[in-house]
Amino acid sequence: MSKPASILSTSRRSSYHEANESSPLLLNAQQTPSYDGSTEGSSSLYVARLKRWPSIVALTALCGGIIGVLACGFIVPSYAVSYAQESAVLDLRSVAVDSFTDNGVKVRVKADVVIDAHRVKYWTVRTAGRLGAAIIGSVNVDNLNLNVRLPEYDNALLGTAQVPGMSISIRNGNTNHLDFIADTKPGDLETIRLLANDYMNGAVKNLKVFGEVGMTVHKGLIHFGIDNIRQDFIFKDAPALPPYKVTRLHVGEVSLDNNKVILANASAVIDNPYPFALSVPPLGFKVSLPGCDADSRIPLAVAASSRIDVRPNTAITADVSGFLQSLPADLTKVCPKTNLSPMDAFIGQYLHGQTAVVYITGDQSTVGKGDAPEWLLELLSSVTVPVPVPGHTFDNVIQSFSLSNVNIKLPTGDEDPDKITPLLSATVEAMIKLPKEIDLDFDITRLKVNSDVLYEGSPFGALIIKDWIPASSSRVPNAELLKVKGSVKDAPLDITDYDVFQVVLRKLLFGGGQAINLGINGTADADIVSGLGEFIIHNIPASGNITLGGLPLSDMPMPTLQDIAITESTETSMNLRISLAAQNPTPWEVYVPYSNVLIGTDGVTIGNGTIKDMYIKKGSNKIIVNAAWDPSRYSGKKGVKAGEELLGHYISGHNTSLTLSVHPDSFPAMPELSRALSSLSFTTPMPHIGAKDPNEPPKSFIESATMYLLSSTASFFLLNPLPHDSILINTLDGVAMYNGSPVGTIKSDYPFLIKAGNDGATTSPRLPVDWDAGSVGFEFLRRTLWGELELHAEAQVELKMGRMRMGVYYNGTKGVRAHVRP
Structure with a gap:
């Protein structure tokens, strides 16, 4: 390749012969020649254009040099050349390649030449030229030979031209219509190749050439020859x-x-x-x-x-x-x-x-x-x-991008600190729009991806798949689309902006099941198998949209209580092991090695729940929660009161719920994720007592009672909501009513035990009753002797679960079936 120095460098031009024939011709950077073959024609045009330069020079030399020389040569020979060069005006109408020859090109030239004496600078030259032209009128020029050289390439010969003889009118103001064929031949091919190289490289901006011509002129019987007439030319702003x-x-x-x-x-x-x-x-x-x-x-x-x-x-x-x-x-x-x-x-x-x-x-x-x-x-x-x-822009090339069988794994905390990121597994499907000009059969067998993930234009994560993942592709019939499908396994999903990620997660969980659109912007590597063989393409632009189906939590079946047990207790707290059954109807799966949430009711925190190694897959799932019931620790007296009200409502059969809230330490392995989601909370209903199925009617803490009129006592048939742990009733202060009228009151400080729920219902000992003998309710009770009626019961109860004591208020939502006995 020739050196990219200025064309004005003489030393550089003198070394042109050192370039080899394989040197490339660099294009002008401001041009955009065709990549589809049109350049071939352009390069041929360029070669032909080089051959036309001798013709142009020859014509100008002929009309500007020869005409004036003939006229002035008879009167003042020393002025002839100057007058000729300055007075001729050339209007080139066309230059056409008539034919290629074995040695060069025959060029047909059509041009108009006007003699304009006013263009001559010096008065003496102008006057002598006009006088000679007026006397002579016209002259005949014999065949002439023109050499065109390149002064900036050591005067190397660019080409030669043989111009046929002709008659020329030389009077001032006359126009000569010329139409002739010149036989041109290229000069040194290595010089032409070097010039073409500089031209393609954009180094040729103003090309200098000069023509040398010798001629024989005659008028009538007078003949004389003129040698070495030179005409300089500068081709300005030579286009590439x-x-x-x-x-x-x-x-x-x-x-x-x-x-x-x-x-x-x-x-x-x-x-x-x-x-x-x-x-x-x-x-x-x-x-x-x-x-x-x-x-x-x-x-x-x-x-x-x-x-x-x-x-x-x-x-x-x-x-x-x-x-x-x-x-x-x-x-x-x-x-x-x-x-x-x-x-x-x-x-x-x-x-x-x-x-x-x-x-x-x-x-x-x-x-x-x-x-x-x-x-x-x-x-x-x-x-x-x-x-x-020119590159092909791939805007909107990905028509669709979807993830299915999504599985997300949160880190355990045991990983390398630089690798603590969620891991994504999924089936990826993309529809790629192919250029309509391309009709090739190929298959994508493997993929790598390095892409940013965006929401509403803001990046919040990076999906990095460094290892090859298996993939396949197929053309969509009757469409310019390629369907690509791949399987991602444990690919790092690096969260880079947790604020944006929090917005995405909220919309996924609480957006009513509506889909959200995410963007991807990055690159992919593809292993391609085609009829030409197998090869890998790196850094393919991968951009488009990901549509994620929302998680309709409000429509999802709530977890049902499978088991609950007290594992440890103090006088003010207890630890529970809760087993839940949960249905996951979505295509999403998630693995959480450790998480902890706060448990609250009516805005008051009463404990926390910890889940280890939770894997939520599609379909049925079992979740183990280790819950700590500790209202006093988290919220003091306010917490104790809230906890007692919650438990009282629960055993009374009310619809109760718990609020689960993420806090800054919910995910220890990812503190940034914990902080980002610390305002995230959702409320879930508490399972009904004894219900194994969400559609099963709830059972009551007090299933039935027996009233003994003569002994003024009553016993109760009780159902313990704890399947493995007994409950001790220390004191009881209650009232029974019928249609709003009191029947009697019970006050007992005699402790009795309610056995574990798995051991069946418990019949309490007979508790003393103070009948309200003058009330309508008692009168109706007395009339129902040996029968049964439905009473409403309310009671303040102090109970003990393990070592923890608490007082609850029972206010049943459904009536107690009471048997009346003498």
Whole structure:
């Protein structure tokens, strides 16, 4: 590759012969040549344009130099050249390649030349020129030879032109309409190749050339020759390859000799604001990708262009086709000191919307020699053109993204401190919109993902899948969609913003079951199997939306009490082991190694609950809760009162509930998660006494009673809500009523024991009753002798569970069936 120095550097130009033929031609960074083959036509246009420069110089030298020289040469020869160079005005109408020859190009030139003496700077030169032109009128010019050289490339020969003889009117103000064919030949091909390299590299901004011509002029019988007339030119703001627009592109698979081949066909429209015309014969090219080293190239495919017809100031249409039969091993091999292969780098740039580069080199073996001469084929084969490939933006490429069979594991706290994150397992499904131009059969067999997870545009976590996960893909019939399905196992879900995560969790749990939309934005690696073999693409943009179904907690069946036991107690507290049965109808699963929540009622904290190794799977689940009932510790007297009211309402058959609240130490392994969720709480109903099924009618603490009128006593049939632990009734102060009228009162300080619930109901000893003999209720009771009626009972009871004492107020919600005996 030539050095990217200024074109004005003489030392740099003197070393042009050191460049080798494999040096690439770098494109102007501000242009976007076609990646689908239109560049091939453009490079041919460029070569032809180089050949037209001698024609332009020849024409100007002819009309600006020769005409004035002829006129002034008869009168003041020393002024002839100056007058000629300054007075000629050239209007180039068209320059067309008439045909390619074995040695060069025949160029047809159409132009108008006007002699304008006012353009001549010095009066003496202008006067002598006008006088000579007025006397002579017109002159004849014999065939002339023009050499065009490059002063900034050690005056290297760019090309030569042979211009046919003609008659020229030289009077001031006259217009000459010229139409002739010049035979041009390229100069040193290595110089042309080097110039083309600088041109493609954007180093040629203002190109300097000069033409040298010798001629024979005659008027009538007078002949004389003039040697070494020189005309300098500067081509300002020389454009690089023209912009293009792809109008058609299709990439698909075909069978060739029982092998799969990728075939690409493309059409492009190329701007042509120039008055040039030519017909470019079909040309062949080799397509290469950059290798691991800066100067290495890996051959990838071959391509061929159709015949391209170029018309002046008319857009050019180019058709190109190419095919790829197999992937070179070097293309998919990871480069040293990097984890990317050349294909990874190329496709990664393309998929991220960045401009990648392919290299095009002439290869006439693709289409045969055709009409192209040997010198043109040799030049094209020695030129390597870098073609920028504009990246493809993947906005909205993921049509849908869903997670099913979700399983979340919270950390235990025993992990490496840098690895304390929730782990996600799930089945991932995505619908990917494929470009309509691509029709290839391939399968994605493995995936890696590194993606941010966002809610309403704010990232709150990162999903990192470093190890390959199995995947599969399939085309959706009659749609440009690819369905990809993968299985994630224990992938870290790193929470980066717990404030946003708290909002997400609240909407999931308490959003009434409504789905929420999350975003993902990151990259993925894919292992792809195709007809060309297996290869890995790194850093594929992975962005889109995840739709998560909400958890309808309000509609979910509440846990039912399976077992409860006192494991330890003091005079003011007790520890309970509670076994719950819970149904999970959602597709979500969660594993929590340790959690602790506060237990409260009516806004007062009365204890806490701890769950270890909780695994909630789909369907039926068993949950073990170790609960601490300690109202005094958490809320003092207010807590004791709240706890007694709760227990009194519970044994009375009221609908009671507990509020479970997350606190800053709920998840010790993830203190940030605990703090973020510390305001999270939800209320759950307490299971009814003796109910094993939520649909089973609740039972009462006092199932029935027997009233003894003569002995003024009563006994009660009691159901202990504790299946394993007895309850001691220390004192009882109650009243029985019928339809609101008192029947009698009971006051007893005689302790009696209620046996454990699993041992059956307990019949209390006969307790003394003070009948209210004058009341309507007692009268009705007396009339029901040997029968039964329904009484309402209220009582203040002091009971003892284990070592803990507490007083509760019983106020039954349903009547007590009372048997009346003498």
